[in-house]
Amino acid sequence: MFLNILDGFDITAMAIVAGAVADELQLTSDLLGLIFSFALAGMMAGAMLLAPLSDVIGRRKIIILSVILVGVSILLTAHASTLIEFIVLRFISGLGAGAVIASQAALAAEYSPEKYRSLSVALTTAGYPFGAVMTSVVAGFIMPDFGWRGMFWFGGGVTLVMGVVAWIFIPESLKYLFENRPKNALQQVNIILKKMRKPLLSMLPDVETEKIRESRGVITNMASLLGKRHRMVTLTLWTTFFLCFSTLYFLMSWIPRLMEQSGYTTEVGRLAFFLFNFGGVLGVLILGTLSTRWRLTNLVSLFLLTSGIFMVIFAISPNQQTLLLVIIFLVGILQQGGFTGLYAVAAKLYPTEIRSTGIGWAVGLGRSGAVIGPAVAGFLIAAGLSMSGNYVVFALPMLIGGFISYRLKVD
Secondary structure, X not given: OHHHHHHHHHHHHHHHHHHHHHHHHOOOHHHHHHHXXXXXXXXXXXXXXXXHHHHHHOHHHHHHHHHHHHHHHHHHHOOOOOHHHHHHHHHHHHHHHHHHHHHHHXXXXXOOOHHHHHHHHHHHHOHHHHHHHHHHHHHHHHHHHHHHHHHHHHHXXXXXXXXXXXXXXXXXOHHHHHHHOOOOHHHXXXXXXXXXXXXXXXXXXXXXXXXXOOOOOHHHXXXXXXXXXXXXXXXXHHHHHHHHHHHHHHHHHHXXXXXXXXXXXXXXXXXXXXXXXXXXXXXXXXXXXXOOOOOHHHHHHHHHHHHHHHHHHHHHOOOOHHHHHHHHHHHHHHHHHHHHHHHHHHHHHOOHHHHHHHHHHHHHHHHHHHHHHHHHHHHHHHOOOOHHHXXXXXXXXXXXXXXXXXXXXXX
């Protein structure tokens, strides 16, 4: 979870320092948009291309390497002086962040008892929105004395320190070691069992021949997502992620601006953004806790459907500041809680050998909605559609996503 907090901080720090960077490098809004887009493209590539490698070479290696990749690229960003340098370094940072989120969700699932598996994955992935909340808080302490570069020095330095902590404490997945049988698998298993104060093994337990996948590769794992066994759940999961990403990033991109265009101050816009993300952290914890008692996909479906309904309520509510902020807070709880629950759904849908691949591709392809959603909103706003109108339009993906997620039937 702490690694995901740092990823959330590192990726969203650019939004906080954008004005200062634009002034120093004399960048126009469209060029700043390129920097944001390449970070997002990196997260897509990391989730779809790097994360699946953890099904082949192990979760631990990919997590540690990705954390180091993020840390080094963030530190180098502090010394960037051209647009090209920013674009390349933000892409690399996104690459590592995308791989970490998917790989850690898989590892959390594999070390959790069945009853608490959804809660464990939810707690792990809750770090990202919490990191986004912390970005503006930390900026208040760092930027007055150290400027925008100080944000990247802080984020990169702490991330590299956590890379060392991860190398010391994060174990390899036992299920991966049992089923994939890499070199020295028995020795690695016994090291982990010793740390857990469990009896050591003299030999690895027998498993079905088809479960030993030493020759399995990334391409085979990717193809299996659309094989006969997983095709329907994969397509349903991808569609749900896409719909949720489009609405989530519409709100994360436009909440402050839409509040300002409706006559509120910049401070109120920032408060609305803070409440939306803080509500998201609470929503993840609430859904994760409830998942220990009720079926996961029922909860995800309920959260997503209710968030869409509250977006419509927001649109038709009187233009009263306190009322609107309360509704934004509730939307954050429901939408981000239900959305993060999809990570746990993905972790439970797929077997060990393709778990990271399944999560990575669902998240990666879903992020195309994160590109489309804010862009569509921009065109609608330019065409004169009001804040209320936009909220109604983007309530539809949440309502549809809520209905189809119910079909996944994951406990």
